[in-house]
Amino acid sequence: MSSARRSVLRVAIIGIALLLSAAPALAGGWATVRLDKPHDKVLVEVPTTVGFTVLQHDVHPVNVGRATLFAQHKEKGEKLTADARQDGPEGHYLVEVTFPLAGEWKWGVNADLWGEMAFETLTVLSSADEVAADNPIAAEMGRxxxxxxxxxxxxxxxxxxxxxxxxxxxxxxxxxxxxxxxxxxxxxxxxxxxxxxxxxxxxxxxxxxxxxxxxxxxxxxxxxxxxxxxxxxxxxxxxxxxxxxxxxxxxxxxxxxxxxxxxxxxxxxxxxxxxVGSEGASASADATTVTIVNGAFSPARLEIAPGTTVTWRNEDGIAHSVMGDDLAFDDSSVLSPGQSFSQSFDTSGTYTYKCGPHPGMVGTITVKEAVGSP
Ligand SMILES: [Cu+2]
Structure with missing residues (x-):
């Protein structure tokens, strides 16, 4: 066999190996990432251990080549990543992460060939007082x-x-x-x-x-x-x-x-x-719904007035999510069938989003200019 033919063969073998390793995505396989527990009391500059499981078809736990937690501060744009380690049962990972800034962070997990999947936008608290205030009984103490x-x-x-x-x-x-x-x-x-x-x-x-x-x-x-x-x-x-x-x-x-x-x-x-303050809160604001059905967002393109609350409702038989490309767009966690997720849009512009488990599922929200603005 000539050396030229051998190298062709080697390229072919590498190509097949790449194809096989990319099998989950190419074969139409999909996965979700679910947190062990909600993280609603994360404190700035204090290490937090985050546990999650990668689930093939949202059902079977599956180990992935590399799982990385990613986060980006919504206001400042600051990014961080942290490698997770497999821990305990199949598909379960732990990662220690320290958030350097208080405020809202978009975050999620890059599960290697299974792609990126978001968690619901995280609020990092600035002080222990804020953590205490998050406990309704502690907040009432002393009043x-x-x-x-x-x-x-x-x-x-x-x-x-x-x-x-x-x-x-x-x-x-x-x-x-x-x-x-x-x-x-x-x-x-x-x-x-x-x-x-x-x-x-x-x-x-x-x-x-x-x-x-x-x-x-x-x-x-x-x-x-x-x-x-x-x-x-x-x-x-x-x-x-x-x-x-x-x-x-x-x-x-x-x-x-x-x-x-x-x-x-x-x-x-x-x-x-x-x-608190529920009287009249967003009661007058417009609301509209995007239905998730048959593996698609419907309508996939939506034009709304500023201040409109959009609710995504999963009426499909499998899990999906809503993951925005823009920092101003809040992500949802995994939405099981029957679950929904809402956010309001105040700033005009075009916001594209996709489904974490199925990145081919995409949608666009266009927020019109406010009435009276040029
Ligand atoms: Cu989906």
Whole structure:
């Protein structure tokens, strides 16, 4: 065999080897990358260990030649990459990463021949305070909410307090309780309480128009919850609902109990952190939907007005994702059938995106110029 023919043969063998190693993508195979857990308390300049699994067809864990975590800061454009190491069961990887800047990062994993797959945009927090604030109970700690019974109704409250109530606070009023510890879910709603004894019979409080009003704190005089006193008397007890005021996220219940000539008032004030400011938030904004079906985005091209919220809903039988080419475009994690993902677009321009597991699936969002701009 001549040396020329041998080198041709060698090229052919290398070519076949390359074809075989590229088989996943060429054979129409696809994979997803799923995080072990959500990462919502990542702190700037503090190493974080990220675990994930590469899943062929979103089902079978599969080891890949090389898995690399990538991230890019949305505002500053700063990039970082970190090689992951296979750890534990097939397809499972660990990578230690330190984010040098607080703020939003687009991030994901390059799973070698399986391509790049994004995770949902990550918010890196700047301080431990921010991490604590992310825990609704820790955030409520130390807050004192002044409360009182006023003449009038919540919609026409007499400014003067008719009957003082103790401040509503977390961990009180039973200050004598020796141990206060956080238990159970970190996502539990904080419930602040107060117990007051009023020098007036319950019949007197019920007799005229009265309302229980709770304020943000001693300096912020905004009402956060209020309830008109009335309802169904059960024995010597009346439960009064406290409705949210000023989009505070607080609602509650007050129990008024007749104790001889006095009235005992117990307030339970609960805060739904997700509900804060929910009143009117994006209620007026336009919304539109892109359906994912038959391995395609539909419509693939969408033109919207600035401020429009776009929701992608996976109505296909397999997993897909939404991964933008632009830094301003937030990525989704893997969307299982039935799941959806939303983001709003404020800045005019053309945004192209694709599906991580199926890079041939592409779409375009065109945000029109704001009305009135040249
Ligand atoms: Cu897809």
């Amino acid at each position: 004192m909410h002044p409360a009182g019974i006023h003449a009038g109704t919540c919609d026409g409250l007499n400014a003067g307090i008719a009957f003082e109530l103790d401040d509503v606070r977390l961990g009180e009023p039973d200050a004598a309780a020796p141990v206060k510890e956080m238990v159970g879910a970190e996502t539990a709603f904080p419930v602040a309480t107060s117990i007051s004894s009023i020098d007036a019979p319950l019949t007197e409080i019920i007799g005229g128009d009265h309302a229980i009003n709770v304020l943000a704190d001693g300096t912020a005089k905004d009402a956060i919850a209020c309830g008109d006193i009335g309802g169904l008397m059960v024995g010597d007890e009346l439960a009064v609902g406290l409705g949210e005021r000023n989009a505070s996220g607080y609602t509650g219940v007050a129990l008024l109990r007749a104790v001889g000539d006095r009235t005992e008032v117990t307030i339970y004030l609960a805060r739904d952190p997700a509900g």
